[in-house]
Amino acid sequence: MALLQKKFFGRLAKSIIFALLNFFFFSKTLYDRLGAENFFGKFGELLGHKILKDSLLGPKYSQTDFQKVHGLRMQFLKTLFGGPGKYEGRDMKTAHSGQQLNDQHFDRFANVFEEALSELKANECLIKEAMALLETLRPDVLNK
Ligand code: HEM
Numbered sequence: 001m002a003l004l005q006k007k008f009f010g011r012l013a014k015s016i017i018f019a020l021l022n023f024f025f026f027s028k029t030l031y032d033r034l035g036a037e038n039f040f041g042k043f044g045e046l047l048g049h050k051i052l053k054d055s056l057l058g059p060k061y062s063q064t065d066f067q068k069v070h071g072l073r074m075q076f077l078k079t080l081f082g083g084p085g086k087y088e089g090r091d092m093k094t095a096h097s098g099q100q101l102n103d104q105h106f107d108r109f110a111n112v113f114e115e116a117l118s119e120l121k122a123n124e125c126l127i128k129e130a131m132a133l134l135e136t137l138r139p140d141v142l143n144k
Contacts, residue, residue, distance in 0.1 A: 008139060015132040029082025030133070034126055040083065042120055044074040050112040057108055060099065080133055092140035106138050 031040065048070045051057045061069065072089040079087045089095065113134060117127045138144070 004144075011132060011135045015129075015136055018129045018132055030126065030129055031078060031081040031083035034081070034122055034130070036083070039120065039122070040074070040078060043116055044070070046116040046119065047074075047113060050116055051109070054108060054112060056105060057112070060101075060105070080137075081130065092137055093143055096141050097143050101142055103138075103142065106142055110134060 034040070034043075048066075051070075052061070052066065072087070075085055076087045076089065076092075078085060110131065114127060114131055117130060122130075
């Protein structure tokens with residue numbers, strides 16, 4: 001437990017440092033630096049494909065309207081990365097409670113997320129920044 005807390009706060013500290021660096025030195029959001037709507041549109045499409053064809057993640061969506069959920073997910077991520085628009089779905093804890101998700105699911109999600117960013121040739125530093133932000137969602141998505 002203490003180790004998990006340490007890990008979580010370590011990651012949180014990392015993403016806060018990234019966010020501060022971003023604010024003071026780049027003054028542009030991660031969303032903009034990744035390439036804004038032009039990038040996010042392609043990223044959303046590629047990520048959606050990867051999730052659906054993944055043998056661990058895909059079957060989890062068998063009872064849901066994938067396009068609707070994916071649309072909400074991309075708006076959530078856009079907001080998280082400092083993009084425009086307002087996320088109007090459920091909070092991460094509520095949306096994932098009862099889904100029986102564990103670290104394996106989250107790790108796999110993080111893998112396909114990183115793969116999609118790499119395949120679209122996002123800058124290595126920006127990928128690291130995005131991954132640190134994504135990681136902050138783990139406790140809520142897994143209802144820890
Ligand atoms: C890690 C980042 C993740 C984000 C940002 C995210 C985001 C979202 C969002 C925004 C929704 C819709 C909320 C709503 O209905 O109002 C949702 C639903 C859902 N997510 Fe995630 N999710 C993540 C990880 C995962 C993982 C790892 C899985 C496992 C496959 C998963 C499975 C689902 C399922 C099955 C639903 C539909 C729930 C339902 O129909 O009630 N999510 N997610």
